[in-house]
Amino acid sequence: MKPRFKSILSLTALAALQLLFVLPYFFSGALAAEATGAFGPAPVLAAGDYPKVTGVNPRMFVWMAAQMHLWFAAFVLAVPIFVLLLEVVGVIRKEKRYDKVAYEFLRVSLTAYSITAITGGLLLVGLIVFYPDLMKYLSSIFGSTMLLYALFFFVESAALYLYYYGWKPMSSGGLKWAHIGVGLLLNASGTTLMFIANAWVTFMMTPAGVDMAGVFDGNIWHAVRNHLWGPMNLHRFIANIAYGGSIVAAYAAYRFLGASGDKEKAHYDWMGYTANLVAIGALLPLPFAGYWLTAEIYAYSQQMGITLMGGLFAWLFIIQAVLIGALFLAANYYLWCGFKRGVNGERYLKYVRYLAFVIAATFLVWFTPHTLILTPEEASSLGGQYHPLLGPLGLMPAKNIAVNIMLLFTFLSFLLYRRSHRTPTVKWARAGNAMEAALFTAAIANIIFLGVYYGYFTNSVYKVASSVPQVATTLFVIAACLVIEYLMHRNSETAELKWGRVPDRSQYALFLIAVSFTWLMGLMGFVRSAIRQHWHVYSVMRDNSPDAFTPSIAYAAKTVSVGTIIFMAIVAFIFWLSHMGREGEADE
Amino acid sequence: MNNFIKVALFSLFIIGVYTLYSVKIIPPITPEEPPKEEASGQPATVEELVALGEQVYNGKGACALCHSPVAGRAPLLENAALIAEDRIKERGYKGKAANAEEYLFESLVDPSAYVVPGFGAAGTKDTVSPMPAVVESAIGLNRTEIDAVIAYLQQLAGVEVTIEVEGLKTEEAAR
Amino acid sequence: MRLLKFALTSLFFYLLLKAPGFFWDKPIPSSLVSMYMFFIVITVLLVMTITDEGARGLFAPIRALVEDPSKKLVRNAVFVILPLAAVFLAYDGGGLKATPSELRATHPAPPPLTRGYGKTFDLATLENPFRKIEKEDPEAFKSLVKEGGEVYFKNCFFCHGDKLDGRGHYAHALDPKPLPFTGGDTIAQLQESYVFWRILKGGPGLPREGGSSISAMPAWEKELTEEEIWKVILFLYDYTGNTPRSW
Structure with missing residues (x-):
C-alpha cells in the first residue's frame, strides 16, 4: 500500500472514530424523549451548569473551532463543485488542461477534507464539554437529522475517494461519464450535509416547531424549516463557490510567482484568471441572497433586525463596505493588469484612470458613515454631528446608487478586457458600440434618478423599494451588453491571449481577494451569531454562562484576525504537503 | 526575497489593516450587558416600582429599541399615559379598555387591539401592530414587570401612578 | 516624472477634500479625510502601476536615490533630514495634539x-x-x-x-x-x-x-x-x- 494512501485512510478512520464516539451521546437525548413519549421544555440554566476547564475560555474555544470548521468546510464543499465543472468542460472541449487542473485541486481538497472532519470533531467535543445541556436539548429535537448527517458523511467520504482514486482508471469512454456521476454524487451529498447543519444553526436563531417554553411539537420538518433555513442555504451555497474560487485563484497566483518557465507561468495565469472570474461572478448575486436573509430576520423578529442593522452593529456594516470596496478595487486592478494579455490591450489602458476614478468615488460614498466621528473643534464648527455635504451620502439611497454604479463600471472593465484581444468585424460594429454606450448612459441616469428622487424627495416607504428597479437596471444592462457583445464578436478577429503576460503585482490582487473573503466570512459569521445576544436558542433557551455577553466589534475583529492567520497557515501547509506529494510521485 | 515570505507578509499586512480599522478607527461601542433574568424581589414602594419599570423599559423589555426618535418605528411614549384617556375615546378605538391604565396594559399585551394611525405593519392599513406582545417569547415580561412599565410610563408623563404596590397596600391595611 | 505626477494627483484630491473647510467653514471631519485619502492614494498608486513601464517610471527616482552613485550627496542629505523630521514630529507631538475624536453630543435633545x-x-x-x-x-x-x-x-x-x-x-x-x-x-x-x-x-x-x-x-x-x-x-x-x- 502506498504510504500516502495509508495516511489518508488513518485520517478517515480518525474522523469516523470521532463520530462513533460522540454520536451515542447525541442520541441519548433523542432516545430519552422517545422513551417518555414527550418532549420537555428547554432547560433553564444557571451559571453553575456550565462545566469549567481551567485555562480555557469555553466560548473562545467553540468560536475558533466553529470558525475553522466553517472555513475548511466552505473550501471542501466548493472545490468539488469547481472540479466537477472543470472536468465536464474538459470533456466537452476535449482539452487536457482542464482535466489536469481539476485533478490537481481534488488532491488538495482530500487533505482539507480530513482537516474539516478534525475541526468538526473539535467543535463537537467543545460543545459537549462546555455546553452539555444545550447539546442535550438540541439533540432531543434534531436527533434524527444527526443520524442522517452521519449517513451522508459516509456517503460523501466514499464518493470522494472513489472520485479521486478513480480519476485515472476511469478516464476514458463511458467510464468517464460514470466518473462524472460519482462527482455529482459527491457534490450532492456534500451540499446536503451543509443543509442539515444549517438547520441546527438557524434553529438556534429563529426557532420553529417549539412553543414559548421550548417544548418540541414532534415534527422534525417544522424545526428544520425555520425562517432562516432557506435564505441561509442559498447564501452559504453561493458564498462557498465565491470562496472556493478565491482560494483556488490565490493558489494559482502563488504558483505563478514561483513558476520556472513561460509555459508553467501561462498555465497558472490562466488558472488564476478563471478561478477569479468564478469568484467575482458568484460574488455579484450574493448581496441579493443577503437581502433575503436580512428580510427574513426582520420578518421573524423586528428586535433582532434592529439589533443587526442599527445601533451596535451598524458600524460593522461600514467595515463590510470597506472590505467589499477593497475587493472590487482589487478585482478591477487584476483586470486592468490583464489588458496586456491581448494584442489590442494598449489602446484601452488610457481609459483605466477614468474607470478607477468612478470606482474609487463610488467606493468612498459607499463607506461614508451617517454619524460622523468628530473632534470637538469640528463638532462646534459644524454645529452638530452631521455634515451638510456628507450627510446625504451617509444614507441608504446614496449607497444604493454607488454600489450599482460600481457594479456597472466593474462590468465595463470586463468588457474592455474582453476586447483587448478581439476586434469586431461585423458591419454594425459602430452602431453596436453606440448602443452599448447609450445603454450605460441611460442606466446610470436611471439609477441616479431613482435613488435621488425616491430616496430624498418622497417618504420613507419608497426608499427601500427604489433599490429593486435600480438593481434590475444594472442586471438588465449587464445581460443586454453581453448579448450585444456576443453577436458583435461572432467571426471577429480573435487573437490568442498571451497568458502569463501580466506583472507579478497583479497576482497580489488575488491574494488580497482571498484574504478579504476569509476575514469577511469570519466577521459576518460573528454578527450572524451575535444577534442572538444572550440566548442559546433565541427567545427559548437563555445563555446564563459568564460568556453570555455580546462582544464588541473590536474584540470580534481581533478574534477573526487570529483565526484567519491560523487558517491561512494551515492552508499553506496543505498546499505545501500536496506539492511535496506530487514531487514524490514524479520520482517514482 | 522568497515568494512565500513576500506573500505571507502581504497577507499579514492586509489582515493588520482590517484589524486596525475595526479596532482603532471605528468608534468603540460596548454592547450592553445581558438583562437580568428576574426582578430583584417584589418592589415595595412606588419609587422602586418606577425604577424597575425604567430598567425593564430600557433593558429586558427592549421598548426603547423602537420607541425612540432615532428609530422612528413606533410612537414616542413620553406622553402615552397622558393621552391614553383620549385614545380610548377616539372613534377608531375598538379595544376593551375603560381607563388609561387598562389601555396601557392592553397595548402591552395585545398591541393590535388599537394601532396608532401610521404605525401599523406594512400593508395592513393600521389594523395589525408590528409590535410583539410583551408576554410572548423573546421579551416575556411577567405581571410585576408589566405593572412596573405602566407605572414608569405614568411617571414619565407626569400623571398620577395608579398601579398599586402589594407591599404598600398591606402596610396601609395594617395602619 | 511620474513620481511628481503621483504626488500632485494625491495633493489635488487632498485639497479638494479640504476645500469645504477652507471656503465654507464646514470642514470634512479629519477622521473621514484620512480614510478617504488612504483609499485615494492607493487607487492612484494602482492606476499608475498597471504596466511594468509605469511602475518602473514611478519608482525610478526613489531607486536612483538609493542606488545611483552620482546621487551620493542628495542621498546623504535625505537620510539625515528624514530621521530629523521624524524626531521633530515626535518632539512636537504630531497628531497627538489634536483632541481625540468622540461621538458625544454636547447639547443632546432634552426629554419633553x-x-x-x-x-x-x-x-x-x-x-x-x-x-x-x-x-x-x-x-x-x-x-x-x-x-x-x-x-x-x-x-x-x-x-x-x-x-x-x-x-x-x-x-x-x-x-x-x-x-x-x-x-x-x-x-x-x-x-x-x-x-x-x-x-x-x-x-x-x-x-x-x-x-x-x-x-x-x-x-x-x-x-x-x-x-x-x-x-x-x-x-x-x-x-x-x-x-x-x-x-
Whole structure:
C-alpha cells in the first residue's frame, strides 16, 4: 500500500472514530424523549451548569473551532463543485488542461477534507464539554437529522475517494461519464450535509416547531424549516463557490510567482484568471441572497433586525463596505493588469484612470458613515454631528446608487478586457458600440434618478423599494451588453491571449481577494451569531454562562484576525504537503 | 526575497489593516450587558416600582429599541399615559379598555387591539401592530414587570401612578 | 516624472477634500479625510502601476536615490533630514495634539418632561419665573441677579471659572471640559428651560449620546432649591451679556 494512501485512510478512520464516539451521546437525548413519549421544555440554566476547564475560555474555544470548521468546510464543499465543472468542460472541449487542473485541486481538497472532519470533531467535543445541556436539548429535537448527517458523511467520504482514486482508471469512454456521476454524487451529498447543519444553526436563531417554553411539537420538518433555513442555504451555497474560487485563484497566483518557465507561468495565469472570474461572478448575486436573509430576520423578529442593522452593529456594516470596496478595487486592478494579455490591450489602458476614478468615488460614498466621528473643534464648527455635504451620502439611497454604479463600471472593465484581444468585424460594429454606450448612459441616469428622487424627495416607504428597479437596471444592462457583445464578436478577429503576460503585482490582487473573503466570512459569521445576544436558542433557551455577553466589534475583529492567520497557515501547509506529494510521485 | 515570505507578509499586512480599522478607527461601542433574568424581589414602594419599570423599559423589555426618535418605528411614549384617556375615546378605538391604565396594559399585551394611525405593519392599513406582545417569547415580561412599565410610563408623563404596590397596600391595611 | 505626477494627483484630491473647510467653514471631519485619502492614494498608486513601464517610471527616482552613485550627496542629505523630521514630529507631538475624536453630543435633545422637587416640568413650556421682573422692576431684578451670583460663586465657579469662561480651578482635570457661558455657542443658543434641566439633572441626567458616564457635572436638585437654580440662570445670562433663546 502506498504510504500516502495509508495516511489518508488513518485520517478517515480518525474522523469516523470521532463520530462513533460522540454520536451515542447525541442520541441519548433523542432516545430519552422517545422513551417518555414527550418532549420537555428547554432547560433553564444557571451559571453553575456550565462545566469549567481551567485555562480555557469555553466560548473562545467553540468560536475558533466553529470558525475553522466553517472555513475548511466552505473550501471542501466548493472545490468539488469547481472540479466537477472543470472536468465536464474538459470533456466537452476535449482539452487536457482542464482535466489536469481539476485533478490537481481534488488532491488538495482530500487533505482539507480530513482537516474539516478534525475541526468538526473539535467543535463537537467543545460543545459537549462546555455546553452539555444545550447539546442535550438540541439533540432531543434534531436527533434524527444527526443520524442522517452521519449517513451522508459516509456517503460523501466514499464518493470522494472513489472520485479521486478513480480519476485515472476511469478516464476514458463511458467510464468517464460514470466518473462524472460519482462527482455529482459527491457534490450532492456534500451540499446536503451543509443543509442539515444549517438547520441546527438557524434553529438556534429563529426557532420553529417549539412553543414559548421550548417544548418540541414532534415534527422534525417544522424545526428544520425555520425562517432562516432557506435564505441561509442559498447564501452559504453561493458564498462557498465565491470562496472556493478565491482560494483556488490565490493558489494559482502563488504558483505563478514561483513558476520556472513561460509555459508553467501561462498555465497558472490562466488558472488564476478563471478561478477569479468564478469568484467575482458568484460574488455579484450574493448581496441579493443577503437581502433575503436580512428580510427574513426582520420578518421573524423586528428586535433582532434592529439589533443587526442599527445601533451596535451598524458600524460593522461600514467595515463590510470597506472590505467589499477593497475587493472590487482589487478585482478591477487584476483586470486592468490583464489588458496586456491581448494584442489590442494598449489602446484601452488610457481609459483605466477614468474607470478607477468612478470606482474609487463610488467606493468612498459607499463607506461614508451617517454619524460622523468628530473632534470637538469640528463638532462646534459644524454645529452638530452631521455634515451638510456628507450627510446625504451617509444614507441608504446614496449607497444604493454607488454600489450599482460600481457594479456597472466593474462590468465595463470586463468588457474592455474582453476586447483587448478581439476586434469586431461585423458591419454594425459602430452602431453596436453606440448602443452599448447609450445603454450605460441611460442606466446610470436611471439609477441616479431613482435613488435621488425616491430616496430624498418622497417618504420613507419608497426608499427601500427604489433599490429593486435600480438593481434590475444594472442586471438588465449587464445581460443586454453581453448579448450585444456576443453577436458583435461572432467571426471577429480573435487573437490568442498571451497568458502569463501580466506583472507579478497583479497576482497580489488575488491574494488580497482571498484574504478579504476569509476575514469577511469570519466577521459576518460573528454578527450572524451575535444577534442572538444572550440566548442559546433565541427567545427559548437563555445563555446564563459568564460568556453570555455580546462582544464588541473590536474584540470580534481581533478574534477573526487570529483565526484567519491560523487558517491561512494551515492552508499553506496543505498546499505545501500536496506539492511535496506530487514531487514524490514524479520520482517514482 | 522568497515568494512565500513576500506573500505571507502581504497577507499579514492586509489582515493588520482590517484589524486596525475595526479596532482603532471605528468608534468603540460596548454592547450592553445581558438583562437580568428576574426582578430583584417584589418592589415595595412606588419609587422602586418606577425604577424597575425604567430598567425593564430600557433593558429586558427592549421598548426603547423602537420607541425612540432615532428609530422612528413606533410612537414616542413620553406622553402615552397622558393621552391614553383620549385614545380610548377616539372613534377608531375598538379595544376593551375603560381607563388609561387598562389601555396601557392592553397595548402591552395585545398591541393590535388599537394601532396608532401610521404605525401599523406594512400593508395592513393600521389594523395589525408590528409590535410583539410583551408576554410572548423573546421579551416575556411577567405581571410585576408589566405593572412596573405602566407605572414608569405614568411617571414619565407626569400623571398620577395608579398601579398599586402589594407591599404598600398591606402596610396601609395594617395602619 | 511620474513620481511628481503621483504626488500632485494625491495633493489635488487632498485639497479638494479640504476645500469645504477652507471656503465654507464646514470642514470634512479629519477622521473621514484620512480614510478617504488612504483609499485615494492607493487607487492612484494602482492606476499608475498597471504596466511594468509605469511602475518602473514611478519608482525610478526613489531607486536612483538609493542606488545611483552620482546621487551620493542628495542621498546623504535625505537620510539625515528624514530621521530629523521624524524626531521633530515626535518632539512636537504630531497628531497627538489634536483632541481625540468622540461621538458625544454636547447639547443632546432634552426629554419633553423632567421631574424634580416633587413635580413634573414640561420643558417645552417651562419659563424662568423671575424673567418677567426684568422689565417690571429692574431694581429688584438686579438684586435677584446678585443673589444668583452668590449661588454661582458658592457652587459653580470651581469648574466653570470666575469669568464664566469654563476655566475654573478644577477645569483642567476634567474631560469633557466644563463649558464656558461666554461666547455665542452655549447658553446663547439655549432656552432657559434647557439650562434649568442641565443644572437640575447634571451629568447623570444626560441621555446616553450626551456621554452621561463621563460628564463630571453633578445633579444639583439635592443641593439647590428650585428658586436658586432660576436665580443662577439669571446671573449666567446677565454676566455674559447673552440673552436666552426664546423660540
